[in-house]
Amino acid sequence: MSNQSSNTIAEQQCYHCGNPCEEERLQYDDKDFCCKGCQMVYDILKENDLCDYYELEQSPGINLKNRDFADRFSYLDNAEIQEKLLDFTDGRMSRVRLFLPAIHCSSCIWLLENLYKLKEGIRQSRVNFSKKQVLIEFLNESISLREVVETLASLGYEPHISLEENDQKKKPSPNRTLFLKIGVAAFCFGNIMLLSFPEYFGFDGGWDDEYRRFFSWLNVFLSLPIVFYCSTDYFLSAYKGIKHRYINIDVPIAIGIVTLFVRSLVEVVFDFGPGYFDSLGGLLFFLLTGKWFQAKSYESLSFDRDYKSYFPLAIHRKEAGEMKPVPVANLQVGDEIMVRNQEIIPADSILVSGEANIDYSFVTGEAVPVLKKSGDKIYAGGRQVGPSIDLIVKKKVSQSYLTQLWNQDGGKVATEQDQHSMINQISKYFTILVLAISAIAAAYWAWEDSSRVLNAFTAVLIVACPCALTLATPFTLSAVLGVFGKHHFYLKNTAGVELMAGISQLIFDKTGTITYAGKGKISFEGAPLNPAEKLWVNAIVKNSTHPLSRKVADYLETDVKLPLLTQFEEVPGKGLIAQVEGREIRMGSAALVSAENAGSRGVQFSSVHLAIDGLYRGCFVIQNQYRDGLKSLIDRLKSTFKLALVSGDNNAEAQNLQAYFPENTPLVFNQNPDKKRTYVMLRQEEGEKVAMLGDGLNDAVALQAADFGIAVTDDISAFTPACDAILDSSQLHRLDEFFAFSQTARKIIISAFAISFCYNIVGISFAVSGLLTPVIAAILMPLSSISVVAFATLSVKGLAWRKGY
Incomplete structure (x- = not known):
């Protein structure tokens, strides 16, 4: 009786982790658990309405038996250790990046990204599955770093914490498992080929039948590691896809492998023939080799994005x-x-x-x-x-x-996500079509010539691959980012290239965008400033990155040590307010300095008014110098885009600007940052796709509101995350080329899609005829992906070279 009872317990699986309840069996909520830890995690999930976790995967949790943390993580209360581990803290909110070796599936990601529901004080958590990392933001007053780590550990995701220097770059370790599988596949494939030589040369009657049968069974055993080890990733991926009601690219490959193995096994068992174990071995060897090539391509792509596309801050x-x-x-x-x-x-x-x-x-x-x-x-x-x-x-x-x-800004990232969603949909329907074609081909040859059934069925499944489709877009767009980066035009992400291609209207700011920040004639109108006043003004403008402030700073340049400011404020769109040596100084617009008695000063050009202790002193009059090549740039742009200029300055230079812009171009002046944003949004409501070009300071909100915001800068230290791209002002004359090249990138993607479709049509045509062996199909599949990637990348670089950039 006791034996029967123990067998029953051993057969029970833990609802949380799936391990057998061997030592103890806890029943809670009509479910079995192997330990208190697993029961506790289930209880936490249930209390927080998160039991959908268990619908993502059966028994997705980690075994928590005998996990008593006590003071194990008490060292995390030490301030010096926290300083080493935290990416950021302002005393109220902290961010930490932790390595979690136990992350293994989609349910892990789901649970970890819902930590804020489990523990008060956690603001958000984002998982990087490929690196097995989680980035957690938490409020210090509600939860400590130690409690965050203990929460992860109690859920079965104990972080691996190293107190060594975190800045040290570790070289990515090679994928040893993939290399091992390639090695096993190569060994088995090579030996199966050797043992099959008599069959290849038709020595049926010239050698002993027992040896032939013996070699056939050796091939069976050599194929077992191929099927049950080398193929596991394809089976697992196909299983998970079907389980989640999604047909991915690995489904037809898995079906092809199973079909080849079963058919070959049947032939050997019933002595119908030697089977197709050589094809099976070759199939996996070339598939895994192609997978390695693709992985290397992705590593190269990642390297380019991580290091070559950065703006030079x-x-x-x-x-x-x-x-x-x-x-x-x-x-x-x-x-x-x-x-x-x-x-x-x-x-x-x-x-x-x-x-x-x-x-x-x-x-x-x-x-x-x-x-x-x-x-x-x-x-x-x-x-x-x-x-x-x-x-x-x-x-x-x-x-x-x-x-x-x-x-980090999430406003326009959806474009990139939608792009991947579209690719996934293409892959999904493509796979369904491939399965249908392979079934029809098999049915046809079963009726016409049964000897071709297997070749036709498996070759179609293997040769038809949407990988080339999924690779065309990211590789093309990433190559475009590399070209742009070489010419000091830095895009936030690949989605920006797609956004650029759809722009219909360009809106320019004036100061610092189409004018030089450090050039132009400058003079002071008003009562002359004494040496001390000049030093006060110089000390203030030295602290600002605004183009007009920099012009005044250059005008007042001196070797004398500048006084220290006791107060400083830069009001976007208006000017500067500061305290220096006990004096209040205001510089900027006439409204900021209350310049009622300014008279006609500065009305013909850009001006920076000055007031000291509430007394208006005059203004710096700046005759802007427009960027070289601006006229020809506008002439090239006007045939493609609607144009407009929106400036925070007065309309003193309206007449000068009319010489640069087409006759009917809207020139709007006296616009503060909010009015600039409103202007952009009004154009969007009219159906325009708007790109805004500004200096990134007074135009930040307008850049963010635009479909595509470009910060034009002379000073690469004036970096603003509000934009989608940063353009070095020296490259402004190439703006039309950048937009044209983004449209060229779209054509390259379409061409890559066409090549991929043509390849698949030709490949499937040969496959359904039964003349294409699975081995050749396995060679062609990765070659198609590599060829499309090569076409996309080389086309972008070739066209860039041809156009001189």
Whole structure:
């Protein structure tokens, strides 16, 4: 009786992890669990209405038996250790990236991305499945880092935490499993070919029948590792696809492998013939080799996106007592840097001068500045709001982290997701069509010539592959990003190329966009400024990145040490307000400085008005110099796009601008940032696809509202995540070429699709005839993908070379 009872317990499987309930069996909610841990996790999921987790996969959890954490993670309460592990913290919210070796399926992703429902204080969590990482944002007042890790561990996803230097780049380890499978397939395939030589040369009557039977059975045993080891990924993928009611590309491949093996086994068992084990071995060897080639291609693509398409963000570094602009990639730990108003902090640093107001909205999503004092740590990704600050770099620069912040905005990412959704739909219907064709071909040859049934059925399943279709788009668009990047036009993601191709209207800002930031005649109209006043003004404009501020700074350039600011504010679209040596100074629009008595000063050109302690002193009059090649650029653009100019300046230069733009082009002046956004949105309501070009400061909201926002900059340290692309101003004259090339990319994608379809039509035509063996089909399948990738990449690079960019 006891034996029967123990057998019953052993046969029961845990509802959470699927392991046998061997030592104990806990019944809860009419379900069996192998331990308290699994029961606890189920209870947590049930309480939070998350039992859909178990519908994604049967027994998807991790076994939690004997997991008592006690003080195991108490070291995470140590402030120094937290500083090593956290990507970011402002005292209120923190971000941490953890490696979770136990991530293994879609249900893991689902559960981990719903952590905010399980534990109060977790804001969000995002999983990188390929790297087995999770990025978690949590509120410090509600949950600690230790509690976050304990929550993960209690769910069965205990993080692997290394306290070594996290900045050190680890070389990606090769896919050993794939290499091992290729090796096993090659060994079995080669030996099966050797043992099948007598069959190839027709030695049926010249050698002993017992040897022939013996070699046939050896081939059976050599094929077992091929089917039950080398093919597991295809079977698993096909099973999961069917289980989730989705037919993926691995379904026909799995059917082809099973068909070949079963048919061959039947022939050997009943002595009908030697079977097709050589074809089976060759099929898996070439499939896995093609998979490796594709993986290498993706690695190359990833490398290009990670390193070659980054904008060259710059920062001012102290060298020989002077601040000089350098690429952030050249920064080293210990360097002293200067960050001006609205500039991004490129690396974790220590504040060494005064106070700072750091806007972490690019990291946290909240634009509430955080006050920092001398000696405080400031994390990369923050933006200084106020006068310039001096910092000491304490951590190696990670430009990938800054680009990740740029990509964090979710407003237009859906375009890329929709693109992948379209590709998945193509693959789905393509696979269904392939299955139908293979079934019809098999039925036809079963009636006409049964010897061709197997070849026709399996060859169709193997040779027809939508992989080429799915690879054409990402490789083409990524190659375009590489071409653009070489000419200092940096797109946020591949979706931007598609967005560019659909643009119908271009809206330009004026100052800093179509005018030079550092050129143009400048003079001061009003009572002459004394030396002290000039120093006050210079100290203020030195802290701003606005093009007009930089012109005034160049005009007042001096070697005399500038006084320190005690207060600084830059009002977008209006100007600067600052306190220096006890004086309040306002610079900017006439409205900001209350310049009722300005008279006719500055009405003919761009002007920066000045008031000291509420007394109007005059204005800096700036005669803008328009960028070289602007007239010819506008002439080329007007035949393709509707054009408009929207500026925050007055209409003093309207007459000059009419010489550059077509006669009926709308020229709109005196527009603050909100009015610029409204203008963009009105054009969108009229059905236009709008691209906005601005300097990235006063135009940030308009850039974000546009279908495609381009920040044109002379100073690559003025980086704004509000845009979809960053264009070095020296390349503005090529704007029409960039848009034309994005449309060319669309044609290349269509051509790649056509090539892929033609390949499949020809391949399937040979396959249904029964003349194409599975081995040849297996060789052709990866070759088709590689050829389409090569066509897409080489076409983009070839056309770019032909056009001179």
